[in-house]
Amino acid sequence: MYPILTKTKLNNNVEEMVIRAPYVARHCEPGQFIILRVDDEGERVPLTIAEYNREQGSVSIIYQVAGYTTRKLSEKNAGEAIADFVGPLGQPTELHPLERVIGIGGGVGAAPLYPQLRKLSEMGTSVDLILGARNKDLIILEEKFSKFCKNIYVTTDDGSYGTKGLVTEKLKALVEAGEKYDEVIAIGPVIMMKFVSLLTKTWNLKTNVSLNPIMVDGTGMCGGCRVTVGGQTKFACVDGPDFDGHQVDYDELMRRQGMYKSEEAHSCKVGLKSA
Amino acid sequence: MPPNMSPKKVPIPEQAPEERIKNFKEVALGYTPEQAKEEATRCLQCKTRPCVAGCPVNVGIPEFIKKVGEGDFEGASRILSSENCLPAVCGRVCPQETQCEVLCVRGKKGEPVAIGRLERFVADYAMENMPQVIPEIKKNGIKVAIAGGGPAGLTCAGELARLGYDVTIFEALHALGGVLMYGIPEFRLPKRLVAKEIATALNLGVKIEKNVIIGKSIKVDELFAEGFQAVFIGCGAGLPSFMKIEGENLNGVYSANEFLTRTNLMKAYDFPNVPTPVKIGKRVAVVGGGNVAMDAARTARRLGAEEVYIVYRRSETELPARVEEIHHAKEEGVIFQLLRNPVKILGKDGWVAAMECVEMELGEPDESGRRRPVVRKGSNFTFPVETVIIAIGGTPNPLIRQTTPGLETQKWGGIIVDEATMKTSKEGVYAGGDIVTGAATVILAMGAGKTAARAIHEALQKKMNVIS
Numbered sequence: 001m002y003p004i005l006t007k008t009k010l011n012n013n014v015e016e017m018v019i020r021a022p023y024v025a026r027h028c029e030p031g032q033f034i035i036l037r038v039d040d041e042g043e044r045v046p047l048t049i050a051e052y053n054r055e056q057g058s059v060s061i062i063y064q065v066a067g068y069t070t071r072k073l074s075e076k077n078a079g080e081a082i083a084d085f086v087g088p089l090g091q092p093t094e095l096h097p098l099e100r101v102i103g104i105g106g107g108v109g110a111a112p113l114y115p116q117l118r119k120l121s122e123m124g125t126s127v128d129l130i131l132g133a134r135n136k137d138l139i140i141l142e143e144k145f146s147k148f149c150k151n152i153y154v155t156t157d158d159g160s161y162g163t164k165g166l167v168t169e170k171l172k173a174l175v176e177a178g179e180k181y182d183e184v185i186a187i188g189p190v191i192m193m194k195f196v197s198l199l200t201k202t203w204n205l206k207t208n209v210s211l212n213p214i215m216v217d218g219t220g221m222c223g224g225c226r227v228t229v230g231g232q233t234k235f236a237c238v239d240g241p242d243f244d245g246h247q248v249d250y251d252e253l254m255r256r257q258g259m260y261k262s263e264e265a266h267s268c269k270v271g272l273k274s275a
Numbered sequence: 276m277p278p279n280m281s282p283k284k285v286p287i288p289e290q291a292p293e294e295r296i297k298n299f300k301e302v303a304l305g306y307t308p309e310q311a312k313e314e315a316t317r318c319l320q321c322k323t324r325p326c327v328a329g330c331p332v333n334v335g336i337p338e339f340i341k342k343v344g345e346g347d348f349e350g351a352s353r354i355l356s357s358e359n360c361l362p363a364v365c366g367r368v369c370p371q372e373t374q375c376e377v378l379c380v381r382g383k384k385g386e387p388v389a390i391g392r393l394e395r396f397v398a399d400y401a402m403e404n405m406p407q408v409i410p411e412i413k414k415n416g417i418k419v420a421i422a423g424g425g426p427a428g429l430t431c432a433g434e435l436a437r438l439g440y441d442v443t444i445f446e447a448l449h450a451l452g453g454v455l456m457y458g459i460p461e462f463r464l465p466k467r468l469v470a471k472e473i474a475t476a477l478n479l480g481v482k483i484e485k486n487v488i489i490g491k492s493i494k495v496d497e498l499f500a501e502g503f504q505a506v507f508i509g510c511g512a513g514l515p516s517f518m519k520i521e522g523e524n525l526n527g528v529y530s531a532n533e534f535l536t537r538t539n540l541m542k543a544y545d546f547p548n549v550p551t552p553v554k555i556g557k558r559v560a561v562v563g564g565g566n567v568a569m570d571a572a573r574t575a576r577r578l579g580a581e582e583v584y585i586v587y588r589r590s591e592t593e594l595p596a597r598v599e600e601i602h603h604a605k606e607e608g609v610i611f612q613l614l615r616n617p618v619k620i621l622g623k624d625g626w627v628a629a630m631e632c633v634e635m636e637l638g639e640p641d642e643s644g645r646r647r648p649v650v651r652k653g654s655n656f657t658f659p660v661e662t663v664i665i666a667i668g669g670t671p672n673p674l675i676r677q678t679t680p681g682l683e684t685q686k687w688g689g690i691i692v693d694e695a696t697m698k699t700s701k702e703g704v705y706a707g708g709d710i711v712t713g714a715a716t717v718i719l720a721m722g723a724g725k726t727a728a729r730a731i732h733e734a735l736q737k738k739m740n741v742i743s
Contacts, residue, residue: 023493024492043549084449086449086492216536219488220514226524227524255526256524259554263546
């Protein structure tokens with residue numbers, strides 16, 4: 001069992017848990033993920049690592065309470081434990097010191113972005129950030145990012161916080177105003193990563209994305225997480241989850257992510273009944 | 276008592292095909308004590324014991340069968356389990372017809388003795404009726420690490436624990452058993468029984484670390500740094516192969532690994548009582564002709580598919596699956612599309628809608644000795660399916676070889692070992708099972724685990740004596 005050390009609500013819908021998992025904490029790097037099962041009957045769900053503490057042997061995960069499993073997880077509290085927690089999985093993000101990088105975090109995608117930008121900043125890279133969400137409530141981690149990000153721009157769909165509009169509009173405005181970036185790291189909903197990549201491709205601006213397809217084991221065994229990158233099939237769990245944003249077939253990815261939509265709706269209802 | 280000279284095996288009761296395709300319960304129901312005794316008396320008790328030579332773990336076959344014939348099932352179990360730590364598993368999934376039974380003298384005129392069925396009977400009897408005796412073991416305090424809790428690793432761990440070693444198994448998944456848990460279906464190998472047999476095999480004080488991936492969570496060199504004196508790698512054949520044809524990433528295309536893992540390990544057949552779903556169409560094509568393909572096809576039938584096809588590029592004689600599995604699949608209505616090869620999967624709205632195949636014919640023998648399938652030009656045809664399951668094998672997971680300097684591997688990724696000892700090119704590291712051979716059988720993996728355990732024991736005794 002893996003004890004929950006702390007649990008914090010980041011907003012109405014997003015929570016952070018710090019979990020004691022020494023085997024994960026000892027080697028994990030920004031960009032990697034874990035797979036957990038809440039209890040012995042649970043499904044295996046991948047989540048990106050947000051922070052880690054090697055001395056304490058702990059790892060922090062940030063999740064949006066959205067489906068059957070994240071709701072089960074959300075029912076747990078500090079002092080309790082979850083059944084399984086395995087990792088670190090996937091390849092660490094390849095981070096090199098650069099002049100200037102801009103991160104784009106969409107919704108809960110800000111969580112996996114956080115360790116990547118922090119590490120870049122520690123390497124001496126100047127880091128800017130665009131945080132985007134549907135509304136103010138869904139913006140997370142702004143204060144933590146503000147410790148090392150030079151400029152933070154917030155956009156919301158409804159204008160309840162920051163600029164009203166999409167992250168792509170903000171990025172376009174910045175670049176057209178003459179801001180220069182060596183690289184973009186975009187993590188969020190697939191549709192956001194798709195449109196960021198389409199935009200940055202017109203400028204030939206290198207863009208990294210982190211993908212979160214459906215997977216079972218996370219070690220390369222099932223192949224459920226295959227994505228087409230540069231015309232070739234890759235397994236996101238062992239070859240990724242980070243890829244060159246300009247090479248990813250996002251439409252295929254969105255389609256594959258929807259493979260169990262009807263079943264997900266079903267198990268959510270079942271979960272509600274039992275709750 | 277003269278031997279029972281019936282040329283036929285005592286038949287094993289089975290669930291009727293029309294009944295069993297509606298459930299996931301075991302197909303074969305096992306012998307009664309009377310049936311077991313009757314079958315056991317067909318054994319001639321040959322002094323030369325040809326059958327034993329065919330067993331990768333050297334079970335004393337005539338000896339345990341003799342006890343069964345005498346009605347001493349406990350005595351039979353003691354003989355069986357002294358050489359085989361997973362007899363209930365092996366009695367069900369070993370290919371006896373190419374190992375022990377093929378060498379049986381009775382097979383020259385009629386059917387061989389049903390060694391597998393008897394093994395299963397004895398193991399099941401022991402599990403139900405015999406209290407487990409935990410032998411007193413003098414611990415030697417020497418630490419050995421096992422990477423992978425499948426058949427190879429479990430056997431190696433059990434053997435070393437019996438010899439007094441302080442053994443830890445590191446398993447990547449949340450359950451031990453490897454292919455026994457995620458791959459082989461419930462109706463062929465009930466998971467309750469696998470779990471129980473594994474628990475028995477390991478209750479000699481073997482430590483279990485689940486959710487630890489060697490090469491990711493901890494590297495082989497770190498294990499040595501933590502005081503482990505030897506490491507056995509038995510982490511399986513790993514990554515599924517795809518055909519690299521158009522349409523393979525459509526929704527509704529599975530690797531057999533994923534399809535079976537969802538259904539077996541995650542119990543998706545019980546969705547929505549469990550949270551993991553699996554998709555099944557009315558019509559399903561399974562590509563491949565091995566045991567895994569048969570398992571996938573029969574699972575698809577049980578999940579409600581009306582038409583299930585096995586698409587295989589050679590003919591029936593070359594099918595690598597066990598005859599018994601092919602027979603069971605046919606009984607369950609699986610349709611064999613032999614000498615057919617898929618060239619394209621066609622989609623509609625992103626989902627599988629049909630499969631395009633070509634007809635094949637057999638040409639000259641290839642390097643495997645089997646006749647090479649050749650495409651018949653212009654023979655393309657299309658048939659409608661909603662689910663495609665690719666069961667054409669896999670390649671070893673690269674995690675360990677990528678993170679273990681000094682470990683030599685074959686071009687295709689398998690770890691190179693000395694077959695007499697299962698020793699790798701790296702000092703103190705041994706390997707066995709599918710990671711060495713490519714996809715093979717449970718019992719060969721167990722045999723490798725046993726060989727490695729003996730070699731590890733010998734090497735460590737030598738090393739410790741030199742030190743002390």
